[in-house]
Amino acid sequence: MTQWFERACKAIPGGVNSPVRAFGSVRGEPVFMAKGEGPWIYAEDGTRYLDLCMSWGPLILGHGDPEVVEAVQRRAQDGLTFGACHRQEVELAEAILAGFPWADRVRMVSSGTEAVMTAGRLARAATERPLLVKFDGGYHGHSDSFLVKAGSGLATQAIANSAGVPEAIAGCSRVLDLDDLESAEALFAAEGSSIAAVVIEPLPANNGLLIQRQAFLAGLRRLCDEHGALLIFDEVISGFRLRYGGVGPQLGVRPDLVTLGKIIGGGLPMGAILGAATVMDLLAPVGPVYQAGTLSGNPLSVAAGLATLKRLNDGRVYQQLEQRADLVHQAVQAQALDRLRVVRWGSILWFYGSEAEPPRRACDVDPEITSRFAPLHEAMLAAGYYLPPSAYEVCFLSLAHGKEELLEFAKTLAQVARPTTKPSAAGT
Numbered sequence: 001m002t003q004w005f006e007r008a009c010k011a012i013p014g015g016v017n018s019p020v021r022a023f024g025s026v027r028g029e030p031v032f033m034a035k036g037e038g039p040w041i042y043a044e045d046g047t048r049y050l051d052l053c054m055s056w057g058p059l060i061l062g063h064g065d066p067e068v069v070e071a072v073q074r075r076a077q078d079g080l081t082f083g084a085c086h087r088q089e090v091e092l093a094e095a096i097l098a099g100f101p102w103a104d105r106v107r108m109v110s111s112g113t114e115a116v117m118t119a120g121r122l123a124r125a126a127t128e129r130p131l132l133v134k135f136d137g138g139y140h141g142h143s144d145s146f147l148v149k150a151g152s153g154l155a156t157q158a159i160a161n162s163a164g165v166p167e168a169i170a171g172c173s174r175v176l177d178l179d180d181l182e183s184a185e186a187l188f189a190a191e192g193s194s195i196a197a198v199v200i201e202p203l204p205a206n207n208g209l210l211i212q213r214q215a216f217l218a219g220l221r222r223l224c225d226e227h228g229a230l231l232i233f234d235e236v237i238s239g240f241r242l243r244y245g246g247v248g249p250q251l252g253v254r255p256d257l258v259t260l261g262k263i264i265g266g267g268l269p270m271g272a273i274l275g276a277a278t279v280m281d282l283l284a285p286v287g288p289v290y291q292a293g294t295l296s297g298n299p300l301s302v303a304a305g306l307a308t309l310k311r312l313n314d315g316r317v318y319q320q321l322e323q324r325a326d327l328v329h330q331a332v333q334a335q336a337l338d339r340l341r342v343v344r345w346g347s348i349l350w351f352y353g354s355e356a357e358p359p360r361r362a363c364d365v366d367p368e369i370t371s372r373f374a375p376l377h378e379a380m381l382a383a384g385y386y387l388p389p390s391a392y393e394v395c396f397l398s399l400a401h402g403k404e405e406l407l408e409f410a411k412t413l414a415q416v417a418r419p420t421t422k423p424s425a426a427g428t
């Protein structure tokens, strides 16, 4: 055990401040990072890795983007937090809303968890109904209503997925399979008048990348409309990742509320909920739905978010990301590996370690991927590539990832997945 991990395990539960950072399903132990620069991340011992995790999505411009860092430094000189209104939060609100022309208002919070928790409360208040519907394999942060899984009795009745979540709260959630409109129809037929909202990642990216059919999302929209429920798109990952705004227009479906996080904070803590004024103005102080935050709209997060969105508001950025991601996709695919498929949407890539067709539902993911991924992760780490430490996590590319290192990455990945030759080190 490294000295840092040893000390961390004594001071922090499991040595990590978020369980996804633990190496629970891969070999070895968490690497302690000291510095990030462009597409690279450096460990405490000086080892350099090509980062394919990118802090789980926020760093679309790469580590330490000079414009973002400068914006934060400049802002920090004027004070770290005011707990009062400031000009840049208005500018960021406008910049976010520019990506969602149908929405009127956005409220900023400090994490994706807070954003989805607030969206659920808003939906319950707007409809005066208790039930929230989510999907197996979707992750919406760690608030009680969403830490649920399908129960074994009643098909859709949820049970707590974590100790400490009272069954009374879990009992107000329902869990369905993705890509299964029939079950959604049956649920609405049985309980439609109690359903406040359907919450879905329009591009589910927390259980692998489970790309949904447009017809399924359109079907959910129809069911919500027919029964007076809200449709909430959780775009904490997909917001501003694939285009300036959300994926709704690409999928031809408009939600009632959108939750954001990650990219809009440019690498600092941030989340947001947006929608039409009719729903959003239910929030305090205008309406009766309470929501607050000491550090909401924090000047530093806002400065980082603004600097990031400013850069993204240039269509060429997404073309460039698409080209880079396609390069990796094609290069890995060209190797025709039996047990490694690339599932991709824009700059989100999932290396699916199975010969099976890419799944659309969590229950269809090949259960063997974890045992296959562990040696692959270990070998890639040894070769200088930092992949998220789970077979179920996706990789993120940034504008800082260059063609050369991506081709080298694809080559190494192929070598490792077909372990007959020794992999070469990253960037050498």
Ligand SMILES: Cc1ncc(COP(=O)(O)O)c(C=O)c1O
Binding pocket: 056, 110, 111, 112, 113, 114, 116, 139, 140, 141, 142, 201, 206, 234, 235, 236, 237, 261, 262, 271
């Ligand atoms: C789709 C989605 N929603 C919500 C969250 C929670 O966001 P946070 O970790 O900022 O609380 C995440 C985190 O990964 C996410 O992927």
